[in-house]
Amino acid sequence: MKKTTILSLVNQKGGVAKTTSTINLAAALSKLGKKVLVIDLDPQGNCTVGSGIDLTNLKYGTYNLLLENTPAEDCIIKRDSYDIIGTDIKLAGAELIIISKIARESLLKHKLDKLTGYDFILIDCPPSLSLLTVNALTASTSAYVPVSASVFAVGGITQLSDTIDSIKILNKDLEIKGVFLTRFDKREKFNYMVEDALLQMFEEKLLKTKIRVCADINKSQVQGVDIFTHNPKARSAEDYMQLAQEVIELEK
Numbered sequence: 727m728k729k730t731t732i733l734s735l736v737n738q739k740g741g742v743a744k745t746t747s748t749i750n751l752a753a754a755l756s757k758l759g760k761k762v763l764v765i766d767l768d769p770q771g772n773c774t775v776g777s778g779i780d781l782t783n784l785k786y787g788t789y790n791l792l793l794e795n796t797p798a799e800d801c802i803i804k805r806d807s808y809d810i811i812g813t814d815i816k817l818a819g820a821e822l823i824i825i826s827k828i829a830r831e832s833l834l835k836h837k838l839d840k841l842t843g844y845d846f847i848l849i850d851c852p853p854s855l856s857l858l859t860v861n862a863l864t865a866s867t868s869a870y871v872p873v874s875a876s877v878f879a880v881g882g883i884t885q886l887s888d889t890i891d892s893i894k895i896l897n898k899d900l901e902i903k904g905v906f907l908t909r910f911d912k913r914e915k916f917n918y919m920v921e922d923a924l925l926q927m928f929e930e931k932l933l934k935t936k937i938r939v940c941a942d943i944n945k946s947q948v949q950g951v952d953i954f955t956h957n958p959k960a961r962s963a964e965d966y967m968q969l970a971q972e973v974i975e976l977e978k
C-alpha cells in the first residue's frame with residue numbers, strides 16, 4: 727500500500743494565499759504524476775468554488791465527513807486533476823458540535839486513516855487556530871505555512887508555532903516543514919524585509935520557492951480553474967511547479 731503524505735496549508739491570517747496555494751500545489755503535484763486529494767476545511771468554501779464546483783450541487787462535503795459518518799469515498803468529488811472533498815457554509819456550525827465530541831481533535835485523522843490510494847492529501851485550513859485547524863494539524867504529516875510578502879505578520883507565526891508544538895501531544899512527528907513567500911513583488915523593498923525576517927526565524931525551513939505576484943491568479947479563480955489550466959505560461963504556474971518539486975523532495 728502506498729504511503730499517503732498529508733499536508734496542512736496553515737496560517738491563521740487570511741489573505742496569505744493558503745487557498746491559492748492548495749489549489750495550485752495540488753494541480754502541480756498531479757501534473758507530476760501524483761494522486762492528490764484536496765480537503766476544503768474553510769467554511770467559506772473558496773477552495774471548493776476555486777476548483778470549479780458549484781456549491782448548490784454539493785451533496786456531501788467536509789461537514790458530512792466529520793460529523794455525519796458519511797464515508798470519505800462518498801464525499802470525494804473525482805476530477806481529471808486532483809480530487810476534492812468540498813465544503814459549503816454548513817461547516818461553520820461544525821465547531822460547536824465538534825467541541826462536545828470525544829477525541830474532538832482527531833475526528834479528521836480517524837477518517838483519513840482509512841483512506842487509501844492517494845500520494846498526497848492537501849488540507850486548506852481556515853484563517854484561525856480553531857478546532858478545525860487543530861483537526862487538520864492532528865491529521866497531518868507536516869505543515870506548510872504560506873506568508874504574504876506584502877504584509878508584515880511574522881508575529882502571528884510564533885503563535886502558530888506554539889499551536890503546532892502543543893499538538894505534538896497528539897501527533898508527535900508534526901512539524902513546520904516549510905514556510906514560503908507568496909505574492910512576492912521583486913520591485914517592492916518591503917517584500918525583502920519580510921523575507922529577511924522569515925530567514926532569521928526559520929533558516930533552512932524557508933523554502934527556496936517564492937510565489938511571485940501574478941495577475942493570472944485572480945483570473946483563474948474567477949473561472950474556477952487552476953493556473954495551469956488558465957495559463958500554463960503564467961509566472962505563478964512556473965512557481966507552483968517549482969514548489970511542488972521542492973515539496974516532493976522534502977517529503978521523500
Ligand SMILES: Nc1ncnc2c1ncn2[C@@H]1O[C@H](COP(=O)(O)OP(=O)(O)O)[C@@H](O)[C@H]1O
Pocket residue numbers: 739740741742743744745746747772853908909910937938939940941943944947962
Ligand atoms: N501570487 C499571487 N498573485 C496575485 N494575487 C494572489 C496571489 N496569490 C493569491 N492572490 C490573491 O490573494 C487573495 C487571497 O488569497 P487566498 O488564497 O484566498 O488566501 P487565504 O486562503 O490565505 O485567505 C486572493 O484574492 C487571491 O486571488
Ligand SMILES: [Mg+2]
Pocket residue numbers: 744745746768772851
Ligand atoms: Mg482561504
